[in-house]
Amino acid sequence: MKQSSVVDLLLLLLAIAVLASPAFSDLVLSKVERRIDVTSQIARVTKTLKVVNSGSESVSEFTLTFPKFLGNNLAYLSVAHSEGKGKSKRNLVNLSVEATNPKGIPDSISVYSVALPKALNKGDTLTLEVVAAFTNVLQPFPEKISQGDIHLVMLQESAQYLSPYAVESQSLSIKLPNARIESYTNLDNTKLQGSEIKYGPYKNLPQYSYSPIVVHFESKAAFAVAEKLVREIEVSHWGNVQVTEHYNIVHRGAQLKGEFSRLDFQGRPPSGVSAFRHLLARLPPRAHSIYYRDDIGNISTSQMQSDSKKTELLIEPRFPLFGGWRTFFTIGYGLPLSDFLFASEGKRFLNISFGSPMIDLVTEKLIVQVVLPEGSKDISVTTPFAVKQSQEIKYSHLDIVGRPVVVLEKNNVVPDHNQHIQVYYKFSNINLLSEPLMLISGFFVLFITCIIYTRSDFSISKSSATYLAKLQWDEVLATLQEVQNIIQKCLALHDKLEASLRDLSRTGDFQTCKAARKSTDSLLKDLSKELKPLMAFLQTSPSASQISPKVEELIAKEKELQEKLMAKHTTVVEGYEKKSSGRDIENRIASQQQKITALRQEIEDLLEFIDEI
């Protein structure tokens, strides 16, 4: 398996050498420096290429090639060219790179085309810096080890730079971790300095030159790979961005065969160097409320250190991870809103990092869900690399229509991808008010229900207390009505008396007056008799307890009025009999008249009051 790809390529090169390969635009690479860093589980290749246009046409694109077994595992590729001359050039501008499939290039090479910023004219030179990160190219060899063995991995590469252009001078240096080096291919011009292997410089190589090398060495890096990472970023305009990450971590190094002995693992010297225990995460500064738990519960083996630039979280899973072992956990933390949400040109945007905050973690499948508050519109995402986008709805606290979720998916993510992405959307601050309004209306409905409940009568049987009370109340009202009628009749009789007095003053006929008085008197006596039982009833009934004193008062006043009127009538009639002057009569009855009018007024008031009940 390890040799077949190399053999493939050799055969292929022969084929190419035999066939006339097309002249691939006359660029010449005057100097190529390659540095491969394999101290972690990712192979990072940094190339500095000096490109010279030795042809006659100007060229605007550059072709970058990798052998297929590397190209399939390419996780991250960025090409930059440094502007300015001399040692002070550190102005890297990223160029756009695309994977292409041009004709004339054999299948076992993957090709990327770089668009140059301006066309390269004849005789010009350009310096390109390429950074490429490969996952899964450090193959563990042997593939199964026992607990006490060291972890050996193998890297296959080419000492000469495989490119469609001719190369004038090139060199390669591989930086290995500070550990044992088992073996490496020894071509000419090979030097081992400390833990670095240098191949080259090789001069004047034709196109597609390739010489395979294999380096077998011990790696102390943690081969932690997250098979699936779901990262949920929830934005709340009340001041918080909550990030929740669900990890499924597996150790992708050499698998453990045999048993795991805890005694050996913790003995002196401890065995199990191929396992890793710690994972370090770098969170943004001012992260708060950090939790680390899994399905069982909280995991307490973690440490946090924060300063003004970052928050470092060192977590230890429940058991050390050997090759092939896996674990799962959840990390969550909150971030202050003003560090990540900004407003520009009428839109708001969230500027947050894309990948996992853990250093040196490769993610095979990364799903980032950005949950925006309810009522966000015109959502768009800007990322520095390609991702797959989709939208969903999530229902959370106090939601009516749900919150829009932007789902970004990417495979094969390395820490180089941990750059910032921007999510743009529109939101008006009025929508923030809908949440307290919902709570308020909830409480309002509760209280209205209370009010309605206390006022409504749900009783079914006829002997319940409310029903009886209602009946009694009706009776009381009826009685009151009758009392009112009687009082009105009394008042009418009073009016008749007054009328007869006026007749007397007109005609002087006091006999008819006396007769009228007598009849009124008898009628009034009848009416008061009728009043008595009603009054008795009102006094006994409990629900009229507030009203009966008023009614009593009314009747008493009415009686008083009756007497006064009678007295006045008698006085007036006597006065007429004695033939005294009108003035005398007036004086005598003046005080009485006053009292009469006052009493009348009070009676009217009481009648009104009873009316209102």
Added chain:
Amino acid sequence: MAAKPIASPIPVLMYPTLSVFTLAIGLVITAIFFIYEATSSRKNCSLGKELATATGFGSLFLLLASGVYV
């Protein structure tokens, strides 16, 4: 194209204080309402609105202060 950071309309540090005060006021008014309800027999609709507001805001700040971040 200066981007200015957006923060919450009410300072986050004051959430616990605000929640205590608004909840206290809301609960007092609720108590008054229920006592009034039990002793009288007249329509009191506007009072209901008032106290619903107080309790509503109080419970919102309580939720926010405890980290639910609705």
